[in-house]
Amino acid sequence: MSDVTLSTTNGIKVVDFRPFVDGTNKQAVADAILNSFKDTGFVYLINHPVPKEKIEEMFVLSKKFFDLSMEKKQLAPHPPSGTHHRGYSAPGVEKISQHIYDMDELAKNRIKAPDVKESFECGREEDENMPNIWLPDGILPGFKETCLDFFWLLYEAELTIWGAMALGFKLPEDYFKAYHTKPDNQLRLLHYPSVTAEDLAKETITRIGAHSDFGSMTLLMQDDVGGLEIENPQKPGTFTPAPYVEGAIMVNAGDFLARWSNDTIRSTIHRVRAPSGKFVEGMIPDRYSIPYFSSADFDTVVDCIPGTWSEENPKKYEPISAKDYVMQRLAASY
Incomplete structure:
Protein backbone atom coordinates (compact mmCIF):
# COMPACT_ATOMS: atom_id res chain seq x y z
CA MET A 1 0.00 0.00 0.00
CA SER A 2 1.51 3.38 -1.00
CA ASP A 22 0.45 20.83 -1.87
CA GLY A 23 2.54 19.38 -4.72
CA THR A 24 4.69 17.08 -2.60
CA ASN A 25 3.69 13.83 -4.35
CA LYS A 26 1.25 14.55 -7.16
CA GLN A 27 2.00 11.47 -9.25
CA ALA A 28 1.49 9.01 -6.39
CA VAL A 29 -1.95 10.49 -5.64
CA ALA A 30 -2.85 10.50 -9.34
CA ILE A 46 -9.51 12.77 2.49
CA ASN A 47 -7.69 16.09 2.96
CA HIS A 48 -9.55 17.34 -0.08
CA PRO A 49 -9.94 21.08 -0.80
CA VAL A 50 -13.61 21.48 0.26
CA PRO A 51 -13.72 23.05 3.75
CA LYS A 52 -15.40 20.91 6.41
CA GLU A 53 -17.43 23.85 7.69
CA LYS A 54 -18.87 24.47 4.21
CA ILE A 55 -20.01 20.85 3.95
CA GLU A 56 -21.59 21.02 7.39
CA GLU A 57 -23.32 24.30 6.50
CA MET A 58 -24.80 22.76 3.36
CA PHE A 59 -26.11 19.73 5.26
CA VAL A 60 -27.74 21.98 7.89
CA LEU A 61 -29.47 24.07 5.22
CA SER A 62 -30.46 20.96 3.26
CA LYS A 63 -32.26 19.61 6.34
CA LYS A 64 -34.01 22.97 6.82
CA PHE A 65 -35.20 22.85 3.23
CA PHE A 66 -36.62 19.33 3.51
CA ASP A 67 -38.24 20.24 6.84
CA LEU A 68 -40.38 22.83 5.03
CA SER A 69 -44.00 21.97 4.37
CA MET A 70 -44.76 20.18 1.10
CA GLU A 71 -46.70 23.24 -0.01
CA PRO A 79 -40.39 20.20 -14.34
CA PRO A 80 -42.09 17.05 -15.68
CA SER A 81 -39.33 16.65 -18.26
CA GLY A 82 -36.58 14.22 -17.32
CA THR A 83 -34.08 16.37 -19.21
CA HIS A 84 -34.52 19.45 -16.96
CA HIS A 85 -33.08 18.38 -13.60
CA ARG A 86 -33.71 21.45 -11.46
CA GLY A 87 -35.95 22.24 -8.52
CA TYR A 88 -37.77 20.03 -6.02
CA SER A 89 -38.97 16.44 -6.53
CA ALA A 90 -41.29 14.93 -3.90
CA PRO A 91 -40.99 11.36 -2.53
CA GLY A 92 -42.13 8.72 -5.01
CA VAL A 93 -42.01 11.04 -8.05
CA GLU A 94 -38.72 9.75 -9.48
CA LYS A 95 -37.86 6.10 -10.02
CA ILE A 96 -34.42 4.90 -11.05
CA SER A 97 -35.09 2.44 -13.87
CA GLN A 98 -31.67 1.95 -15.40
CA HIS A 99 -30.56 -1.45 -16.74
CA ILE A 100 -34.16 -2.54 -17.44
CA TYR A 101 -34.62 -2.66 -21.20
CA ASP A 102 -38.00 -4.35 -21.70
CA MET A 103 -40.75 -1.69 -21.76
CA ASP A 104 -43.31 -3.87 -19.98
CA GLU A 105 -40.84 -4.71 -17.23
CA LEU A 106 -39.88 -1.04 -17.00
CA ALA A 107 -43.50 -0.02 -16.40
CA LYS A 108 -44.00 -2.76 -13.79
CA ASN A 109 -40.82 -1.76 -11.97
CA ARG A 110 -41.87 1.87 -11.71
CA ILE A 111 -45.26 0.96 -10.26
CA LYS A 112 -44.08 -1.85 -7.96
CA ALA A 113 -41.58 -0.07 -5.73
CA PRO A 114 -41.35 3.73 -5.77
CA ASP A 115 -38.11 5.44 -4.73
CA VAL A 116 -38.91 6.97 -1.33
CA LYS A 117 -36.64 9.98 -1.51
CA GLU A 118 -36.98 13.69 -2.14
CA SER A 119 -34.47 15.97 -3.78
CA PHE A 120 -33.58 19.51 -4.79
CA GLU A 121 -31.29 20.20 -7.75
CA CYS A 122 -29.51 23.26 -9.05
CA GLY A 123 -26.62 24.29 -11.30
CA ARG A 124 -24.92 27.46 -12.46
CA GLU A 125 -27.24 30.44 -12.76
CA GLU A 126 -26.51 31.15 -16.43
CA ASP A 127 -27.16 27.57 -17.61
CA GLU A 128 -29.14 27.92 -20.83
CA ASN A 129 -29.95 24.19 -21.03
CA MET A 130 -31.32 23.80 -17.51
CA PHE A 150 -21.27 25.27 -2.55
CA PHE A 151 -21.75 24.46 -6.25
CA TRP A 152 -18.75 26.61 -7.19
CA LEU A 153 -16.62 25.24 -4.33
CA LEU A 154 -17.23 21.72 -5.65
CA TYR A 155 -16.46 22.85 -9.19
CA GLU A 156 -13.03 24.07 -8.05
CA ALA A 157 -12.48 20.78 -6.23
CA GLU A 158 -13.57 18.88 -9.32
CA LEU A 159 -11.01 20.67 -11.48
CA THR A 160 -8.26 19.73 -9.02
CA ILE A 161 -9.35 16.08 -9.16
CA TRP A 162 -9.36 16.25 -12.96
CA GLY A 163 -5.75 17.42 -12.76
CA ALA A 164 -4.91 14.26 -10.83
CA MET A 165 -6.81 12.13 -13.34
CA ALA A 166 -4.77 13.62 -16.19
CA LEU A 167 -1.48 12.81 -14.47
CA GLY A 168 -2.78 9.30 -13.82
CA PHE A 169 -3.18 8.87 -17.59
CA LYS A 170 0.31 10.39 -18.06
CA LEU A 171 -1.20 13.44 -19.77
CA PRO A 172 -0.63 17.17 -19.12
CA GLU A 173 -2.32 18.20 -15.86
CA ASP A 174 -4.74 20.55 -17.63
CA TYR A 175 -5.91 17.95 -20.18
CA PHE A 176 -9.37 17.32 -18.72
CA LYS A 177 -9.87 20.90 -17.51
CA ALA A 178 -10.27 21.99 -21.13
CA TYR A 179 -13.39 19.81 -21.32
CA HIS A 180 -14.91 21.11 -18.06
CA THR A 181 -14.97 24.90 -18.35
CA LYS A 182 -18.61 26.04 -17.93
CA PRO A 183 -19.62 23.89 -15.88
CA ASP A 184 -22.63 21.88 -17.11
CA ASN A 185 -23.01 20.22 -13.70
CA GLN A 186 -25.68 19.45 -11.12
CA LEU A 187 -25.77 19.80 -7.34
CA ARG A 188 -28.38 17.55 -5.73
CA LEU A 189 -29.60 17.65 -2.14
CA LEU A 190 -31.14 14.32 -1.14
CA HIS A 191 -33.33 13.27 1.77
CA TYR A 192 -34.44 9.71 2.39
CA PRO A 193 -37.32 9.83 4.91
CA SER A 194 -37.47 7.30 7.74
CA VAL A 195 -39.13 4.07 6.56
CA THR A 196 -39.81 0.63 7.98
CA ALA A 197 -37.07 -1.97 7.64
CA GLU A 198 -39.72 -4.51 6.63
CA ASP A 199 -40.89 -2.50 3.62
CA LEU A 200 -37.32 -2.07 2.37
CA ALA A 201 -36.53 -5.74 2.95
CA LYS A 202 -39.62 -6.81 0.98
CA GLU A 203 -38.83 -4.17 -1.69
CA THR A 204 -42.34 -2.76 -1.59
CA ILE A 205 -40.44 0.52 -1.48
CA THR A 206 -36.85 1.42 -2.34
CA ARG A 207 -34.49 4.27 -1.55
CA ILE A 208 -32.54 4.24 -4.82
CA GLY A 209 -32.37 1.16 -6.99
CA ALA A 210 -29.25 -0.17 -8.71
CA HIS A 211 -27.86 2.30 -11.25
CA SER A 212 -24.68 3.89 -12.54
CA ASP A 213 -24.18 7.64 -12.94
CA PHE A 214 -24.35 9.17 -16.42
CA GLY A 215 -21.74 11.91 -16.49
CA SER A 216 -17.99 12.17 -16.07
CA MET A 217 -17.61 12.01 -12.32
CA THR A 218 -19.65 12.30 -9.11
CA LEU A 219 -18.49 13.85 -5.84
CA LEU A 220 -20.58 12.54 -2.93
CA MET A 221 -20.92 13.76 0.63
CA GLN A 222 -23.04 11.52 2.86
CA ASP A 223 -24.06 11.45 6.52
CA ASP A 224 -23.13 8.62 8.86
CA VAL A 225 -26.46 6.76 8.59
CA GLY A 226 -25.19 4.58 5.74
CA GLY A 227 -26.99 2.43 3.21
CA LEU A 228 -24.94 3.10 0.06
CA GLU A 229 -23.77 -0.12 -1.61
CA ILE A 230 -21.66 -0.79 -4.71
CA GLU A 231 -21.69 -3.84 -6.94
CA ASN A 232 -18.66 -6.09 -6.77
CA PRO A 233 -17.11 -5.84 -10.27
CA GLN A 234 -15.89 -9.44 -9.98
CA LYS A 235 -19.26 -10.76 -8.77
CA PRO A 236 -22.14 -9.08 -10.63
CA GLY A 237 -25.29 -8.94 -8.54
CA THR A 238 -23.32 -8.94 -5.27
CA PHE A 239 -23.30 -5.61 -3.40
CA THR A 240 -20.92 -4.35 -0.71
CA PRO A 241 -21.56 -1.44 1.71
CA ALA A 242 -19.74 1.81 0.93
CA PRO A 243 -19.97 3.40 4.38
CA TYR A 244 -19.39 6.93 5.58
CA VAL A 245 -15.70 7.70 6.09
CA GLU A 246 -15.13 10.69 8.36
CA GLY A 247 -13.74 13.69 6.52
CA ALA A 248 -13.90 12.01 3.11
CA ILE A 249 -15.57 12.90 -0.14
CA MET A 250 -16.45 9.80 -2.14
CA VAL A 251 -15.74 10.13 -5.86
CA ASN A 252 -17.00 7.75 -8.52
CA ALA A 253 -16.67 7.53 -12.27
CA GLY A 254 -19.73 7.90 -14.48
CA ASP A 255 -20.73 6.09 -17.65
CA PHE A 256 -19.45 8.92 -19.84
CA LEU A 257 -15.97 8.71 -18.31
CA ALA A 258 -15.95 4.92 -18.72
CA ARG A 259 -16.79 5.38 -22.40
CA TRP A 260 -14.28 8.24 -22.70
CA SER A 261 -11.57 5.99 -21.23
CA ASN A 262 -12.37 3.19 -23.70
CA ASP A 263 -13.61 1.20 -20.69
CA THR A 264 -10.27 1.48 -18.89
CA ILE A 265 -12.23 2.96 -15.97
CA ARG A 266 -15.25 1.27 -14.39
CA SER A 267 -18.61 2.96 -13.95
CA THR A 268 -19.86 0.80 -11.13
CA ILE A 269 -23.51 0.09 -10.38
CA HIS A 270 -24.58 1.26 -6.91
CA ARG A 271 -27.75 1.60 -4.83
CA VAL A 272 -29.04 2.77 -1.44
CA ARG A 273 -30.58 0.14 0.82
CA ALA A 274 -31.16 -0.39 4.54
CA PRO A 275 -28.03 0.34 6.59
CA SER A 276 -26.95 -2.47 8.92
CA GLY A 277 -27.62 -2.08 12.62
CA LYS A 278 -29.36 1.29 12.40
CA PHE A 279 -32.94 0.23 13.16
CA VAL A 280 -34.96 1.82 15.95
CA GLU A 281 -38.16 -0.13 16.68
CA GLY A 282 -38.15 -1.46 13.14
CA MET A 283 -37.63 1.98 11.57
CA ILE A 284 -34.66 3.04 9.46
CA PRO A 285 -33.59 6.62 10.26
CA ASP A 286 -33.64 9.54 7.83
CA ARG A 287 -30.61 9.76 5.57
CA TYR A 288 -29.15 12.87 3.91
CA SER A 289 -26.58 13.00 1.12
CA ILE A 290 -25.24 15.57 -1.35
CA PRO A 291 -24.01 14.34 -4.73
CA TYR A 292 -22.44 16.71 -7.25
CA PHE A 293 -22.59 15.41 -10.82
CA SER A 294 -19.83 16.54 -13.15
CA SER A 295 -20.28 16.47 -16.92
CA ALA A 296 -18.00 17.49 -19.74
CA ASP A 297 -19.08 20.77 -21.36
CA PHE A 298 -22.23 19.95 -23.30
CA ASP A 299 -21.02 21.52 -26.55
CA THR A 300 -17.71 19.61 -26.52
CA VAL A 301 -17.21 16.46 -28.58
CA VAL A 302 -14.85 13.96 -26.97
CA ASP A 303 -12.92 11.00 -28.36
CA CYS A 304 -11.21 8.17 -26.47
CA ILE A 305 -8.49 9.40 -24.09
CA PRO A 306 -4.96 9.14 -25.51
CA GLY A 307 -3.20 6.04 -24.26
CA THR A 308 -6.41 4.04 -23.74
CA TRP A 309 -6.41 2.50 -27.21
CA SER A 310 -3.98 0.92 -29.65
CA GLU A 311 -3.90 -1.47 -32.60
CA GLU A 312 -4.23 -4.35 -30.15
CA ASN A 313 -6.97 -2.53 -28.16
CA PRO A 314 -8.87 -0.39 -30.68
CA LYS A 315 -11.41 2.31 -29.87
CA LYS A 316 -14.80 0.87 -28.90
CA TYR A 317 -16.74 4.11 -29.28
CA GLU A 318 -17.28 6.89 -31.79
CA PRO A 319 -16.78 10.54 -30.73
CA ILE A 320 -19.85 12.06 -29.04
CA SER A 321 -20.86 15.31 -27.38
CA ALA A 322 -21.59 15.29 -23.66
CA LYS A 323 -24.97 16.92 -24.28
CA ASP A 324 -26.11 14.20 -26.69
CA TYR A 325 -24.96 11.47 -24.35
CA VAL A 326 -26.26 12.85 -21.04
CA MET A 327 -29.61 14.09 -22.38
CA GLN A 328 -30.35 10.69 -23.90
CA ARG A 329 -29.62 8.99 -20.59
CA LEU A 330 -31.58 11.48 -18.48
CA ALA A 331 -34.67 11.21 -20.67
CA ALA A 332 -34.60 7.42 -20.45
CA SER A 333 -34.17 7.28 -16.68
CA TYR A 334 -36.76 9.64 -15.27
Whole structure:
Protein backbone atom coordinates (compact mmCIF):
# COMPACT_ATOMS: atom_id res chain seq x y z
CA MET A 1 0.00 0.00 0.00
CA SER A 2 1.51 3.38 -1.00
CA ASP A 3 2.00 6.27 1.41
CA VAL A 4 -0.99 8.10 -0.09
CA THR A 5 -3.33 5.08 0.02
CA LEU A 6 -4.16 5.09 3.72
CA SER A 7 -6.52 2.12 3.85
CA THR A 8 -9.16 0.18 1.96
CA THR A 9 -12.81 0.25 3.04
CA ASN A 10 -14.78 -2.71 1.68
CA GLY A 11 -12.56 -2.74 -1.40
CA ILE A 12 -12.58 1.04 -2.01
CA LYS A 13 -9.25 2.83 -1.53
CA VAL A 14 -9.02 5.73 0.94
CA VAL A 15 -6.53 8.16 -0.62
CA ASP A 16 -4.85 11.16 1.00
CA PHE A 17 -5.34 14.02 -1.47
CA ARG A 18 -3.10 16.49 0.36
CA PRO A 19 0.16 15.52 -1.42
CA PHE A 20 -1.51 16.42 -4.70
CA VAL A 21 -2.85 19.75 -3.45
CA ASP A 22 0.45 20.83 -1.87
CA GLY A 23 2.54 19.38 -4.72
CA THR A 24 4.69 17.08 -2.60
CA ASN A 25 3.69 13.83 -4.35
CA LYS A 26 1.25 14.55 -7.16
CA GLN A 27 2.00 11.47 -9.25
CA ALA A 28 1.49 9.01 -6.39
CA VAL A 29 -1.95 10.49 -5.64
CA ALA A 30 -2.85 10.50 -9.34
CA ASP A 31 -1.84 6.86 -9.73
CA ALA A 32 -3.76 5.81 -6.59
CA ILE A 33 -6.98 7.50 -7.76
CA LEU A 34 -6.79 6.08 -11.27
CA ASN A 35 -6.01 2.58 -9.95
CA SER A 36 -9.01 2.73 -7.61
CA PHE A 37 -11.22 3.83 -10.52
CA LYS A 38 -9.93 0.90 -12.57
CA ASP A 39 -10.56 -1.55 -9.70
CA THR A 40 -13.95 -0.41 -8.36
CA GLY A 41 -14.94 2.85 -10.07
CA PHE A 42 -14.90 4.54 -6.62
CA VAL A 43 -12.39 6.23 -4.32
CA TYR A 44 -12.54 8.03 -0.96
CA LEU A 45 -10.54 11.27 -0.84
CA ILE A 46 -9.51 12.77 2.49
CA ASN A 47 -7.69 16.09 2.96
CA HIS A 48 -9.55 17.34 -0.08
CA PRO A 49 -9.94 21.08 -0.80
CA VAL A 50 -13.61 21.48 0.26
CA PRO A 51 -13.72 23.05 3.75
CA LYS A 52 -15.40 20.91 6.41
CA GLU A 53 -17.43 23.85 7.69
CA LYS A 54 -18.87 24.47 4.21
CA ILE A 55 -20.01 20.85 3.95
CA GLU A 56 -21.59 21.02 7.39
CA GLU A 57 -23.32 24.30 6.50
CA MET A 58 -24.80 22.76 3.36
CA PHE A 59 -26.11 19.73 5.26
CA VAL A 60 -27.74 21.98 7.89
CA LEU A 61 -29.47 24.07 5.22
CA SER A 62 -30.46 20.96 3.26
CA LYS A 63 -32.26 19.61 6.34
CA LYS A 64 -34.01 22.97 6.82
CA PHE A 65 -35.20 22.85 3.23
CA PHE A 66 -36.62 19.33 3.51
CA ASP A 67 -38.24 20.24 6.84
CA LEU A 68 -40.38 22.83 5.03
CA SER A 69 -44.00 21.97 4.37
CA MET A 70 -44.76 20.18 1.10
CA GLU A 71 -46.70 23.24 -0.01
CA LYS A 72 -43.62 25.46 0.36
CA LYS A 73 -41.20 22.98 -1.25
CA GLN A 74 -43.53 22.66 -4.24
CA LEU A 75 -43.05 26.39 -4.90
CA ALA A 76 -39.82 25.31 -6.67
CA PRO A 77 -41.20 22.36 -8.66
CA HIS A 78 -39.05 20.04 -10.76
CA PRO A 79 -40.39 20.20 -14.34
CA PRO A 80 -42.09 17.05 -15.68
CA SER A 81 -39.33 16.65 -18.26
CA GLY A 82 -36.58 14.22 -17.32
CA THR A 83 -34.08 16.37 -19.21
CA HIS A 84 -34.52 19.45 -16.96
CA HIS A 85 -33.08 18.38 -13.60
CA ARG A 86 -33.71 21.45 -11.46
CA GLY A 87 -35.95 22.24 -8.52
CA TYR A 88 -37.77 20.03 -6.02
CA SER A 89 -38.97 16.44 -6.53
CA ALA A 90 -41.29 14.93 -3.90
CA PRO A 91 -40.99 11.36 -2.53
CA GLY A 92 -42.13 8.72 -5.01
CA VAL A 93 -42.01 11.04 -8.05
CA GLU A 94 -38.72 9.75 -9.48
CA LYS A 95 -37.86 6.10 -10.02
CA ILE A 96 -34.42 4.90 -11.05
CA SER A 97 -35.09 2.44 -13.87
CA GLN A 98 -31.67 1.95 -15.40
CA HIS A 99 -30.56 -1.45 -16.74
CA ILE A 100 -34.16 -2.54 -17.44
CA TYR A 101 -34.62 -2.66 -21.20
CA ASP A 102 -38.00 -4.35 -21.70
CA MET A 103 -40.75 -1.69 -21.76
CA ASP A 104 -43.31 -3.87 -19.98
CA GLU A 105 -40.84 -4.71 -17.23
CA LEU A 106 -39.88 -1.04 -17.00
CA ALA A 107 -43.50 -0.02 -16.40
CA LYS A 108 -44.00 -2.76 -13.79
CA ASN A 109 -40.82 -1.76 -11.97
CA ARG A 110 -41.87 1.87 -11.71
CA ILE A 111 -45.26 0.96 -10.26
CA LYS A 112 -44.08 -1.85 -7.96
CA ALA A 113 -41.58 -0.07 -5.73
CA PRO A 114 -41.35 3.73 -5.77
CA ASP A 115 -38.11 5.44 -4.73
CA VAL A 116 -38.91 6.97 -1.33
CA LYS A 117 -36.64 9.98 -1.51
CA GLU A 118 -36.98 13.69 -2.14
CA SER A 119 -34.47 15.97 -3.78
CA PHE A 120 -33.58 19.51 -4.79
CA GLU A 121 -31.29 20.20 -7.75
CA CYS A 122 -29.51 23.26 -9.05
CA GLY A 123 -26.62 24.29 -11.30
CA ARG A 124 -24.92 27.46 -12.46
CA GLU A 125 -27.24 30.44 -12.76
CA GLU A 126 -26.51 31.15 -16.43
CA ASP A 127 -27.16 27.57 -17.61
CA GLU A 128 -29.14 27.92 -20.83
CA ASN A 129 -29.95 24.19 -21.03
CA MET A 130 -31.32 23.80 -17.51
CA PRO A 131 -32.24 27.11 -15.80
CA ASN A 132 -32.40 26.98 -12.02
CA ILE A 133 -35.73 26.88 -10.18
CA TRP A 134 -35.61 28.53 -6.75
CA LEU A 135 -38.01 29.06 -3.87
CA PRO A 136 -39.63 32.51 -3.81
CA ASP A 137 -37.75 35.12 -1.79
CA GLY A 138 -38.33 34.93 1.94
CA ILE A 139 -39.25 31.23 2.16
CA LEU A 140 -35.76 30.05 3.23
CA PRO A 141 -33.33 32.99 3.47
CA GLY A 142 -29.80 32.20 2.31
CA PHE A 143 -30.73 28.93 0.62
CA LYS A 144 -30.05 30.04 -2.95
CA GLU A 145 -26.80 31.79 -2.04
CA THR A 146 -25.47 28.83 -0.02
CA CYS A 147 -26.32 26.34 -2.77
CA LEU A 148 -24.56 28.42 -5.42
CA ASP A 149 -21.52 29.01 -3.20
CA PHE A 150 -21.27 25.27 -2.55
CA PHE A 151 -21.75 24.46 -6.25
CA TRP A 152 -18.75 26.61 -7.19
CA LEU A 153 -16.62 25.24 -4.33
CA LEU A 154 -17.23 21.72 -5.65
CA TYR A 155 -16.46 22.85 -9.19
CA GLU A 156 -13.03 24.07 -8.05
CA ALA A 157 -12.48 20.78 -6.23
CA GLU A 158 -13.57 18.88 -9.32
CA LEU A 159 -11.01 20.67 -11.48
CA THR A 160 -8.26 19.73 -9.02
CA ILE A 161 -9.35 16.08 -9.16
CA TRP A 162 -9.36 16.25 -12.96
CA GLY A 163 -5.75 17.42 -12.76
CA ALA A 164 -4.91 14.26 -10.83
CA MET A 165 -6.81 12.13 -13.34
CA ALA A 166 -4.77 13.62 -16.19
CA LEU A 167 -1.48 12.81 -14.47
CA GLY A 168 -2.78 9.30 -13.82
CA PHE A 169 -3.18 8.87 -17.59
CA LYS A 170 0.31 10.39 -18.06
CA LEU A 171 -1.20 13.44 -19.77
CA PRO A 172 -0.63 17.17 -19.12
CA GLU A 173 -2.32 18.20 -15.86
CA ASP A 174 -4.74 20.55 -17.63
CA TYR A 175 -5.91 17.95 -20.18
CA PHE A 176 -9.37 17.32 -18.72
CA LYS A 177 -9.87 20.90 -17.51
CA ALA A 178 -10.27 21.99 -21.13
CA TYR A 179 -13.39 19.81 -21.32
CA HIS A 180 -14.91 21.11 -18.06
CA THR A 181 -14.97 24.90 -18.35
CA LYS A 182 -18.61 26.04 -17.93
CA PRO A 183 -19.62 23.89 -15.88
CA ASP A 184 -22.63 21.88 -17.11
CA ASN A 185 -23.01 20.22 -13.70
CA GLN A 186 -25.68 19.45 -11.12
CA LEU A 187 -25.77 19.80 -7.34
CA ARG A 188 -28.38 17.55 -5.73
CA LEU A 189 -29.60 17.65 -2.14
CA LEU A 190 -31.14 14.32 -1.14
CA HIS A 191 -33.33 13.27 1.77
CA TYR A 192 -34.44 9.71 2.39
CA PRO A 193 -37.32 9.83 4.91
CA SER A 194 -37.47 7.30 7.74
CA VAL A 195 -39.13 4.07 6.56
CA THR A 196 -39.81 0.63 7.98
CA ALA A 197 -37.07 -1.97 7.64
CA GLU A 198 -39.72 -4.51 6.63
CA ASP A 199 -40.89 -2.50 3.62
CA LEU A 200 -37.32 -2.07 2.37
CA ALA A 201 -36.53 -5.74 2.95
CA LYS A 202 -39.62 -6.81 0.98
CA GLU A 203 -38.83 -4.17 -1.69
CA THR A 204 -42.34 -2.76 -1.59
CA ILE A 205 -40.44 0.52 -1.48
CA THR A 206 -36.85 1.42 -2.34
CA ARG A 207 -34.49 4.27 -1.55
CA ILE A 208 -32.54 4.24 -4.82
CA GLY A 209 -32.37 1.16 -6.99
CA ALA A 210 -29.25 -0.17 -8.71
CA HIS A 211 -27.86 2.30 -11.25
CA SER A 212 -24.68 3.89 -12.54
CA ASP A 213 -24.18 7.64 -12.94
CA PHE A 214 -24.35 9.17 -16.42
CA GLY A 215 -21.74 11.91 -16.49
CA SER A 216 -17.99 12.17 -16.07
CA MET A 217 -17.61 12.01 -12.32
CA THR A 218 -19.65 12.30 -9.11
CA LEU A 219 -18.49 13.85 -5.84
CA LEU A 220 -20.58 12.54 -2.93
CA MET A 221 -20.92 13.76 0.63
CA GLN A 222 -23.04 11.52 2.86
CA ASP A 223 -24.06 11.45 6.52
CA ASP A 224 -23.13 8.62 8.86
CA VAL A 225 -26.46 6.76 8.59
CA GLY A 226 -25.19 4.58 5.74
CA GLY A 227 -26.99 2.43 3.21
CA LEU A 228 -24.94 3.10 0.06
CA GLU A 229 -23.77 -0.12 -1.61
CA ILE A 230 -21.66 -0.79 -4.71
CA GLU A 231 -21.69 -3.84 -6.94
CA ASN A 232 -18.66 -6.09 -6.77
CA PRO A 233 -17.11 -5.84 -10.27
CA GLN A 234 -15.89 -9.44 -9.98
CA LYS A 235 -19.26 -10.76 -8.77
CA PRO A 236 -22.14 -9.08 -10.63
CA GLY A 237 -25.29 -8.94 -8.54
CA THR A 238 -23.32 -8.94 -5.27
CA PHE A 239 -23.30 -5.61 -3.40
CA THR A 240 -20.92 -4.35 -0.71
CA PRO A 241 -21.56 -1.44 1.71
CA ALA A 242 -19.74 1.81 0.93
CA PRO A 243 -19.97 3.40 4.38
CA TYR A 244 -19.39 6.93 5.58
CA VAL A 245 -15.70 7.70 6.09
CA GLU A 246 -15.13 10.69 8.36
CA GLY A 247 -13.74 13.69 6.52
CA ALA A 248 -13.90 12.01 3.11
CA ILE A 249 -15.57 12.90 -0.14
CA MET A 250 -16.45 9.80 -2.14
CA VAL A 251 -15.74 10.13 -5.86
CA ASN A 252 -17.00 7.75 -8.52
CA ALA A 253 -16.67 7.53 -12.27
CA GLY A 254 -19.73 7.90 -14.48
CA ASP A 255 -20.73 6.09 -17.65
CA PHE A 256 -19.45 8.92 -19.84
CA LEU A 257 -15.97 8.71 -18.31
CA ALA A 258 -15.95 4.92 -18.72
CA ARG A 259 -16.79 5.38 -22.40
CA TRP A 260 -14.28 8.24 -22.70
CA SER A 261 -11.57 5.99 -21.23
CA ASN A 262 -12.37 3.19 -23.70
CA ASP A 263 -13.61 1.20 -20.69
CA THR A 264 -10.27 1.48 -18.89
CA ILE A 265 -12.23 2.96 -15.97
CA ARG A 266 -15.25 1.27 -14.39
CA SER A 267 -18.61 2.96 -13.95
CA THR A 268 -19.86 0.80 -11.13
CA ILE A 269 -23.51 0.09 -10.38
CA HIS A 270 -24.58 1.26 -6.91
CA ARG A 271 -27.75 1.60 -4.83
CA VAL A 272 -29.04 2.77 -1.44
CA ARG A 273 -30.58 0.14 0.82
CA ALA A 274 -31.16 -0.39 4.54
CA PRO A 275 -28.03 0.34 6.59
CA SER A 276 -26.95 -2.47 8.92
CA GLY A 277 -27.62 -2.08 12.62
CA LYS A 278 -29.36 1.29 12.40
CA PHE A 279 -32.94 0.23 13.16
CA VAL A 280 -34.96 1.82 15.95
CA GLU A 281 -38.16 -0.13 16.68
CA GLY A 282 -38.15 -1.46 13.14
CA MET A 283 -37.63 1.98 11.57
CA ILE A 284 -34.66 3.04 9.46
CA PRO A 285 -33.59 6.62 10.26
CA ASP A 286 -33.64 9.54 7.83
CA ARG A 287 -30.61 9.76 5.57
CA TYR A 288 -29.15 12.87 3.91
CA SER A 289 -26.58 13.00 1.12
CA ILE A 290 -25.24 15.57 -1.35
CA PRO A 291 -24.01 14.34 -4.73
CA TYR A 292 -22.44 16.71 -7.25
CA PHE A 293 -22.59 15.41 -10.82
CA SER A 294 -19.83 16.54 -13.15
CA SER A 295 -20.28 16.47 -16.92
CA ALA A 296 -18.00 17.49 -19.74
CA ASP A 297 -19.08 20.77 -21.36
CA PHE A 298 -22.23 19.95 -23.30
CA ASP A 299 -21.02 21.52 -26.55
CA THR A 300 -17.71 19.61 -26.52
CA VAL A 301 -17.21 16.46 -28.58
CA VAL A 302 -14.85 13.96 -26.97
CA ASP A 303 -12.92 11.00 -28.36
CA CYS A 304 -11.21 8.17 -26.47
CA ILE A 305 -8.49 9.40 -24.09
CA PRO A 306 -4.96 9.14 -25.51
CA GLY A 307 -3.20 6.04 -24.26
CA THR A 308 -6.41 4.04 -23.74
CA TRP A 309 -6.41 2.50 -27.21
CA SER A 310 -3.98 0.92 -29.65
CA GLU A 311 -3.90 -1.47 -32.60
CA GLU A 312 -4.23 -4.35 -30.15
CA ASN A 313 -6.97 -2.53 -28.16
CA PRO A 314 -8.87 -0.39 -30.68
CA LYS A 315 -11.41 2.31 -29.87
CA LYS A 316 -14.80 0.87 -28.90
CA TYR A 317 -16.74 4.11 -29.28
CA GLU A 318 -17.28 6.89 -31.79
CA PRO A 319 -16.78 10.54 -30.73
CA ILE A 320 -19.85 12.06 -29.04
CA SER A 321 -20.86 15.31 -27.38
CA ALA A 322 -21.59 15.29 -23.66
CA LYS A 323 -24.97 16.92 -24.28
CA ASP A 324 -26.11 14.20 -26.69
CA TYR A 325 -24.96 11.47 -24.35
CA VAL A 326 -26.26 12.85 -21.04
CA MET A 327 -29.61 14.09 -22.38
CA GLN A 328 -30.35 10.69 -23.90
CA ARG A 329 -29.62 8.99 -20.59
CA LEU A 330 -31.58 11.48 -18.48
CA ALA A 331 -34.67 11.21 -20.67
CA ALA A 332 -34.60 7.42 -20.45
CA SER A 333 -34.17 7.28 -16.68
CA TYR A 334 -36.76 9.64 -15.27
